[in-house]
Amino acid sequence: MDDGRDEDTNADRAATEERRTEALDVLRSNRAEGYTIPSATLYPFQWNWDSAFIALGLAGVEPAAAKEEVESLCAATWESGLLPHIVFHTDAEGYFPGPEEWGVDVEETATSGITQPPMVVPAVRRIYEETGDDGFLDRVYPALERHLEWWVRERSFDTSVVYVRHPWETGMDDSPAWTDPLAAFDPGEVVYEREDRKSDELADQRPTDWDYDRYVSLVREARAVDWDEFDLRESCPFLVEDALTNAIFVRACDDFAALAAARGDDTAATTWREQAEQSREAIRDRLWDEELGTFVSYDRVGDRKLEANSVAGLASVFGEIPTKQQFERLRRTLRDDLLAYEFAVPSYVGDAFDPDRYWRGPVWINTNWLVADGLRRYGSADLADRIDRDSRRLVEREGFFEYFNPETGEGRGSDRFSWSAALYLELTDSA
Template sequence: MSLSFDQLHGTNKRAAEILLGNDRGGYTVPSAKLYPFQWNWDSALVALGFSVFDPDRAWQEVESLLSAQWDNGMVPHIIFWKEEKSYFPGPEQWGTTDIAKAPPTSGITQPPVAATVIERLLAEDIDAHRDRAAKLLPKLDRWHQWFLDARDPDGRGVVAIMHPWESGRDNLPDWDRPLSFVDTTGIGGYHRRDTDIVNKDERPKNNDYDHYMALVRFGRDCNWNTDIIARDCPFWVAEPGMNAILRRAESDLIRMARCLGNDDIAARATARFARLDAGFELLWSETVGGYVTLDLRRGEHAIGLTSGSWLAMFAGPVEPARATTMASTLTHWLDQVEHGVPSFDPAHELFDSIRYWRGPVWAMINWMIATGLIEHGETDLAERIRRDTQSLIDQSDFREYFCPVTGRGGGGTDFSWTASMSLYWAARPETLPIPAHLSQSTAPTGTADQENT
């Protein structure tokens, strides 16, 4: 049941005010100055916060996001609804005007958390939201199919990213070695806008940005042709966060399709889920004792865990021995810092407590990790992460991310997904799937436990 805005108080009301302040009329910007457009997974997660006090506005958020879907099924990672020269790279750098529908967009995607969000919106009131959800299911189906066609054309069961930005976790140390093979000749002469707004010690370094822009150039030069990208892109990496979120999204899409009586979509999603479920094993590293990034060009596993490693439990049931090992390692991580979950191993030499994705804590990742832990019976550990997240917000307000050592905030201010996670987590501390008896059939192998949480 949703509340009215007037029924919110304290931190919850402040969170709602941030969402309303970043609302641009049907879509929400992550942060007014730093990110002035609609971002893909930011937008989906923001819908959860709106659902607490304005369900109609929550549905508008995901509807506007999916309205920018390309003809090939991809949902882009940035939608440039209005002209704004303060952001780089803008539409002219992406060069997608001949491919994307109006408005212009970027040429890559982001983790498809939208299906998981929409399932939760639907579960709030299935009768009230049935028609809106039914209109979005075909879009989700086409997007999920695009991932397997465009990012796993060899059928290995893991989807690749062709750019670090596509992972949503832009600056991970995981990308350092794969990026080292990207030719940056001729890249330069651009002006970064992010470091005009945010301390440069909190953002990717210029050398990283050169590699990012070289990959944008590659995509633009091949007109974002997915066959050429899959064959020739120098950066072709499978990582646990993206694959876990897609795997979860498929099981949530199956549940919605069954609930709404769309057997065709349920069947296609079930087939995709089986492929992803089998392929996820490729990301397990016995050496590290967890799910890690795999450089598909060179067949190399990363040598460290990231916060995305724990999303394996968000994706679906992990075998008990592995889940126990992962929970133990996560507890060890939390014991090394004041606030969790750091985005990279705090004992690793490349850990940087305040630089973008190389150490900081992110509220929305914490929510996904905690959700997976609850579904694996690790409720105390999940509650510890929830308390950590709220204490960071209480200390440093609704920042983009937080230092796990000191708790100070970094990146953008009045950040939408931090506000959304705080508000939604307070209102919905447990998982809220569509009731099993309404999904008309059993879940795909490996997801039955999720339906009984």
Template structure:
């Protein structure tokens, strides 16, 4: 079974390869997505290391002058996807979106490099200053009082998770006009964000577009602004990994280490005492999200020790069978099949497991690996899975789920 799944995972990555970049899956996502692409590179590194480095190099080839690496790169026009480059108007050639996505590149690039330092030295040497520039962009344009923020739910990578309900409620989506979604033509609408969500997503895009994607204005004037513990913990871990890469390359990493300390010092500011967990905060309304989910679980990735989080994690985890749910199973908004409102994501399980490994939680790492592997055996290489029964949800033949099988879940 494992050998068959190994072969199928490689087949999926090769099938989604568009020559220098990988699409998440055929049809539903026909372009290069930022963090999907880096996970695909990690998967390629297990059987085609040169191709893996090309994936990240292609991603960073669209880096903006200010250092931002966009969340979508529209390499080829595909009328089957909405909203496309004509809606975003993010500039560039190829055109891009106007926002970014969680900065996992340094985390996974370090893992790739450690797999074969000689083969990856030229690539990591060229990528290092570009990753530094991207991290600088995050610090200058997406960190407020030491805490990472997002200006669009899509920037978090967790589009419709309950974290954003407060912030989205303050976005007026009534004037976006008529549009035709394409995502619900590929997968069950009950597994996707609702129309009211899309109305507001588009309103935020139109606001950024009207500002010419001036990132200072987007941060100050955009209709959505929430702190995001998930992005914060990813960025903090990425800073630590970037500094480690820089030291190995003989670079001066004082600036990167300083950014890491800024982020680390702000971790207590993300603690919601009423929730008893790390939580998102709406800077527009001054309200906590009051949601226990992925943002809190990624504290392990950043090496954050917190006994209270251990207790909250085990309680939520024990309510499901396959991996860690993306929202609290006891929460009122929990839905085991709707995108980021409850399903288990192999890719998030892998990031959380990297945290378990970092912190010496060997039993948790083994359990999460086993449950994720079982989930993939039951539901295949789906975009995400129902955490109660392992059934497939979202898109099929998904690149990053295949990558997670090859790099972590399917390995003894």
């Protein structure tokens, strides 16, 4: 007997296809020559981990665009191996901090002087497995290898756990986890004009001037020593072993090992598998917080754990970092503290929770994707499915916003945001 369920299913599929068409429209309208901007509202250039998530989402839909996205990003790799967090392909007049603030050029292309989590490596593996394009892999492989070597050589005190030297490098810019290390130094008088508060509503959602004074001070201190990583290791007041960055780094090492094996380089494959396991062991020991039941970041300057219950700790599953015992505790933390909201997964829960302010509470589609992917690696498909459903519900109800209120689901930040569109394509690929 037809009880209407087939019609409902067909209607749902049609709605999904319509939203996928809209997602492609967002990505195509944000696409420039060889790369995709995150959004026209606030981010008019190429951002490192944005491009990685965008390429990952495009891999099964527009693989040529996905490959071009990655190749454009990799072309901006510094000689040292640093892959910058912003590539200024076009004129940046009126944007702060623009090229003049960073003072960096790579092959006549202006870039920032900091990086972001190496999500580009998992993205390349996804593209390669989708396309089998050996030529593409050959073109990007050297840049990926140099970049991972750079992390080990220039951003680790022990060649195991890596660190960042600016909150922008974490991607989770104003996480409450950074409050204490930022408060520990005086930025002095820092003169600048912000361009990220386009309206009263956006101003209320963005990092405060207190945060920005310190962000800009860190940039200027690094520029003053010509971005020398070893000088900065001694002088920078913000050196943090970030839980999220380390999770993605470990996954990147594993994925690069798989890419090396695909090219027949068994020596490199072994090297990077061993690096991944060495890093996992060190992270399990240093960044685990039993009381919170999650992984946290570590302040190397203040020699202390930064006890914040955030999505960064949950993302450890993306790198398969938790032991079985740690995972059982982490899963309870997820269920009790973060899935208690209407929409999963808030970026932070705790005393400083703010459901509308950037990384202090809102749900982000990219971190949801990371956590869900990792949960499936631990056999927790039920929790992963819940997170994926919430991601789809948010986009289908609100549109392709930058982030979302976990209590009401309301879209926040920039609209027509590229990685929200790209990852919606990834989430509904089999619909």
